[in-house]
Amino acid sequence: MSTSTEIDNGLPLDMTIFGGMGDLAMRKLLPALYMAYLHGNLPASTRILSTGRQDYDRAAYLAFIEEHSRSFISGDNFNEKSWAGFLDLLVYVKVDVATAPVFDTLRDVSRDGAQRVFYLATAPSLFTMICDKLAATGLVDANARVVLEKPLGRDLASAVEINEAVGKHFAESQIYRIDHYLGKETVQNLMVLRFGNSILEPLWRAPNIASVQITVAEEVGVGSRAGFYDSAGAMRDMVQNHLMQLLCIVAMEPPTSLSPDAVRDEKLKVLRSLRRMGLADIARDTVRGQYSRGVSGNQEAKGYHEESNVPADSHTETFVALRAHIDTWRWSKVPFYLRTGKRMARRSSKIVIEFANPPFPLFPETPGGVANRLVIELQPEEAIKLQIFAKQPGSGMLMQQVALNLDLQSAFAQRRAEAYERLLIDVVRGRLTHFMRRDELEAAWEWVEPIINGWETLGEKPHAYAAGSWGPPESFALLARDGFGWVE
Template identity: 50%
Template structure:
């Protein structure tokens, strides 16, 4: 299958830090279809060869195992091309169409790795230029909008130009092997599904923690914040995967229909419940990995006195028969104690404990997303030292990198290959995305009214404000690292 892949924003951070390295890995692994061309478009004026040299230099900044050798890059670069493009100029889209029409590739993927506010302009111009035929797909990078209204506006424009099955709204967390294996765990095995309900599960925790700060992205991050950056998309998508009912098939819409039902079942927020069940924080100076870390307000391009949150923890419930009364805790933040993304399913204790004191721990399933991908099933076992001994915790550990050493692909690599192949299963549908915005909107509105009131600070290198621990403790639970 021949394909053309066009990166709008071809010199931007996302393209050279994430997308091009992922594409190279697909090339290195022999997974890219034959007959592919890759075109980067941006405002800079440079030739194909100049762009290839520029990208080769950028590749020296990616992780060592992912860097190409000179010979590998030389072969990879044969498919790379560059065109200068002003996204506001209609004639430049006609030039792009002429490049696409030089050959009739089976598939054309247009990847919008630009600021979301440019999506409507780009899509409208693509439509005017005739770059919306059935063989063309458009990939929309997050964040898709700044609030519900802007998301709906973007989707209206996208739908006016492309059919829904041509629009690939990307959330790279859905491309992680552990998330894919969550589907396999639940719907490919008989073991867990009978337990996957309120009678057996005490609570579910989703943590997306980063140890880094905002770096040089202070101006972007200050307009965004942790709620928009991580909760509205990544965390809620993970929640839907955990809580969804078994779909009728592996068809993309069957899966996305069930995810949408979960989003519509989430307990809605009121101003009072926002103040009670949502914790927002901002990191102050501290120590991370033994090194001094500046406060958020001291970061480059962060406005003085900003009340933008770098941490969010919240409690919610899925109001249906399977999950009624089970708390779901979501937590994300910058400058936390570790880079750690995981989903923890805490099971209820046995109804009657016959073992000595100290055996009251419960089982839990840990789905690890980063820095490694894997599953841990925590059980209780006897050491065999005596009849009345307390049980001790043990766990079964499945490391996907060790289990499938030659078959692993990164999140962006998987999603790029799926976009080229036209597989929509791991992409977000417009009604899903809008419903997620609809659910977080009361939080944003309450925070806007409250200003800086309720914003808590936490030292860099910790797990966030103490109020986040209190949020969980009110239900009698603790966060996973405290267990």
């Protein structure tokens, strides 16, 4: 989605990746930048500076890239000549963020007059230090941009602290708080689906919609992230950012334009309209879970307590389900069910809009009382399905549910960029629409933090669920008491 505020200043680009030798850079950032380079979406004069503490010469650095990053580029997209050209853009800069008084080695290789983008693919605890040292080294100017990876803080106070520290050196228009879910094609398509189709917009409200489900299910466990994950949990790692952003796009009012602030203003209104939960609400409307030993992908899977770096007495949740309400005219009495978890039955992210049944049951044999549904699948496939009823062939008026399917991958001839590639191009071109504004981030924490604190006050352990399942039974009961069920 282009905007009227898109910036194309024609400057050469110096993109610096702090944490440039880390897992995120190898798996996501460098492959995404390679794809942007391959398709001509980087400025002609681009350099990608990777920082690290190792004593690498150029040969050792490129060997590391070959070993750890090249395999994340699909064979269909890999081209030896293009790969060699991309490697020519890469520069290794030895920088020990924690001990260097200033980033003199980075200053020495930075080009005067270049568009500087600083991507902070590090622990959030280093964000303040990095920004302070960038400013002290003289590398922050009016054209500079900084990209902040999630999670941005672990509570409201730490998020405010980081925002204020970064804001001392970068204006809000220079700060890109990245959430890769906002780079997914289907998520961006939600805006067009909602506001570009007159058949849907009049129905997108109560009482036409009975409920909304948002699921982000992961088949994998915590793996090598256990050390970080155990201090965060599913609420901080997934709900506070990914699911909150999806909720905002589903529930927002039409913006006055497609400018970044117009869109983000409407998302902020949703966050501020979320009904706050007290202890009784938390006990009734939230479910925490933690996976135990089970079978995932036809293989035996460890329980959470068996993962490396997980304390034996950990009560960290790997699953969250909750019921939320948005107190506006559009969404009055419409429950929003959010669910996310590790080691679930399969990888699946989807949004389900369940429409209300007709006011009079002309066809009493409606199978299972299931209403019409709009199912928006985000991953692993990207598709939109409208589930309606049709008459079964034969005598009588028996109904059967059928689906009108739109496979977005086959509907368009254009290549579909991955989320990080699309968002990195947005950063280079100065597009802020698909990045969180400071007040958005803090409003999300204001709603999430009391729930986390409430769990601690209630002192309840997470409910166990077997790896390879769809979560604890309590999450199904959460919907069943309202007459709904999770759509798998």
